[in-house]
Amino acid sequence: MEDIVRPNSPAARDIRNVLHPYTNARRHEERGPTIIKRGEGIYVYDDEGNQLIEGMAGLWSVAVGFSEPRLVEAAQKQMSKLPYSHIFSHKSHDPCINLSEKLVEMTPEGLDHVFFTNSGSEANDTVVKMVRYYNNAIGRPEKKKFIARKRGYHGITIASGSLTGLPLNHADFDLPIAGVLHTNCPHHYRYAEPGESEADFADRLANELEEMILAEGPETVAAFIGEPLIAAGGVYVPPEGYWQKIQAVCRKYDVLVVADEVITGFGRTGKLFGSQTFGIEPDIMVVSKQLTSSYMPLAAIIFSDKLYQGIADNSAKLGSFGHGFTASGHPVATAVGLENLAIIEERDLVGNAARVAPVLQDGLRALADHPLVGNVRGVGLIAAVELVADKETKRPFDPEGKLGMQVYELAQKNGLVVRAIGDSIAFCPPLIIEEGQVREILKRFEMSLNEAEGWARENLS
Numbered sequence: 059m060e061d062i063v064r065p066n067s068p069a070a071r072d073i074r075n076v077l078h079p080y081t082n083a084r085r086h087e088e089r090g091p092t093i094i095k096r097g098e099g100i101y102v103y104d105d106e107g108n109q110l111i112e113g114m115a116g117l118w119s120v121a122v123g124f125s126e127p128r129l130v131e132a133a134q135k136q137m138s139k140l141p142y143s144h145i146f147s148h149k150s151h152d153p154c155i156n157l158s159e160k161l162v163e164m165t166p167e168g169l170d171h172v173f174f175t176n177s178g179s180e181a182n183d184t185v186v187k188m189v190r191y192y193n194n195a196i197g198r199p200e201k202k203k204f205i206a207r208k209r210g211y212h213g214i215t216i217a218s219g220s221l222t223g224l225p226l227n228h229a230d231f232d233l234p235i236a237g238v239l240h241t242n243c244p245h246h247y248r249y250a251e252p253g254e255s256e257a258d259f260a261d262r263l264a265n266e267l268e269e270m271i272l273a274e275g276p277e278t279v280a281a282f283i284g285e286p287l288i289a290a291g292g293v294y295v296p297p298e299g300y301w302q303k304i305q306a307v308c309r310k311y312d313v314l315v316v317a318d319e320v321i322t323g324f325g326r327t328g329k330l331f332g333s334q335t336f337g338i339e340p341d342i343m344v345v346s347k348q349l350t351s352s353y354m355p356l357a358a359i360i361f362s363d364k365l366y367q368g369i370a371d372n373s374a375k376l377g378s379f380g381h382g383f384t385a386s387g388h389p390v391a392t393a394v395g396l397e398n399l400a401i402i403e404e405r406d407l408v409g410n411a412a413r414v415a416p417v418l419q420d421g422l423r424a425l426a427d428h429p430l431v432g433n434v435r436g437v438g439l440i441a442a443v444e445l446v447a448d449k450e451t452k453r454p455f456d457p458e459g460k461l462g463m464q465v466y467e468l469a470q471k472n473g474l475v476v477r478a479i480g481d482s483i484a485f486c487p488p489l490i491i492e493e494g495q496v497r498e499i500l501k502r503f504e505m506s507l508n509e510a511e512g513w514a515r516e517n518l519s
């Protein structure tokens with residue numbers, strides 16, 4: 059693609075002043091930003107007026123689309139009435155009370171208490187701290203270790219970045235911290251032994267988890283954390299029976315199960331929670347993103363009464379629960395969250411995701427014969443297509459990730475926002491999407507794949 063950045067243009071000013079998250083900063087200096095000006099439904103428009111289908115719902119999050127007036131109104135109303143109030147030291151406010159109640163009502167049985175943060179990373183950091191605090195409180199000070207998965211994603215702060223199992227999030231940040239272990243990734247296509255069935259693969263992963271717990275000493279392992287389906291690390295749908303087997307191992311050794319539903323929460327998999335899609339009964343659930351459709355930053359931890367009782371006792375003993383953010387339960391964010399959940403329910407967006415899902419899933423699977431496509435996977439309105447140089451051996455193009463980036467750029471040129479995770483192309487459109495719009499995504503993606511094919515053969519090996 060052409061790199062033209064005019065002096066003193068917004069792009070040039072961006073390059074001068076902004077360090078972008080998850081961006082190659084040197085490449086950005088040449089390429090400049092794609093500046094998004096406005097949104098409407100499933101579309102966003104750049105500063106040249108190009109319409110793009112937001113095939114990733116922003117960062118897996120804008121469930122209700124990019125122009126929902128009810129969320130604007132909810133924010134405006136709350137801003138006018140009480141723009142800010144904290145919930146430290148016994149204070150509270152209506153949006154916080156109402157949203158907590160709503161979350162307890164919506165989430166599976168056994169999750170009865172809520173703690174608010176601003177982001178998924180802070181939420182997972184808080185989970186690590188809450189579990190430490192709880193186990194200290196109940197006299198198990200050795201039981202502190204967390205087991206996460208390779209290629210799992212839980213955020214980027216010191217603790218949540220440690221839980222994340224991706225090399226890029228650890229390299230040169232001196233992560234992971236001590237006490238965080240990573241077990242194997244449940245991606246059958248890449249990590250199953252030749253001829254290993256999904257059920258056997260799931261058995262092996264559960265056995266490996268058990269061996270890890272036994273090797274560490276069960277008295278030292280506090281929690282297992284996982285996304286119901288690994289999303290940002292590559293969109294890996296676990297093999298059949300995986301979660302039931304993993305959960306049984308956790309229960310056997312009194313290891314808490316943490317479901318990180320930051321992406322899967324509120325309908326993404328075609329059910330309200332990924333925990334329901336995959337049969338997880340978590341002790342702790344983390345939600346964010348579709349909680350407010352990302353109109354406001356907000357995350358929540360919903361957790362069991364058993365945990366609450368330990369934490370509450372300890373807070374009484376120490377004089378206070380020594381944890382909280384200035385914006386925990388922010389009134390505008392929680393007001394927007396409440397309205398957003400009301401919209402998801404009233405418009406049956408979870409049902410819509412389930413109804414429209416086959417168009418996306420079958421449509422992508424129909425590309426399985428394309429020369430570049432190695433694997434297609436997904437459930438509900440989340441999916442990925444993994445690109446390879448050799449379909450037989452599953453060998454990726456060298457250097458890895460270049461083809462993914464090229465398809466990402468070509469898709470954008472063709473009016474479609476996708477996400478490249480290495481050479482896997484991810485899809486995660488807004489939950490409001492209609493069948494015809496999904497077909498348009500498929501059309502634009504196939505066009506981009508075809509354009510990428512010749513380029514790949516010429517430029518990669």
Ligand SMILES: Cc1ncc(COP(=O)(O)O)c(C=O)c1O
Pocket residue numbers: 117176177178179180182211212213214285289290318319320321346
């Ligand atoms: C499953 C999961 N957990 C946690 C996070 C971190 O959330 P945030 O980026 O809001 O810190 C993400 C972000 O993509 C995520 O996908």
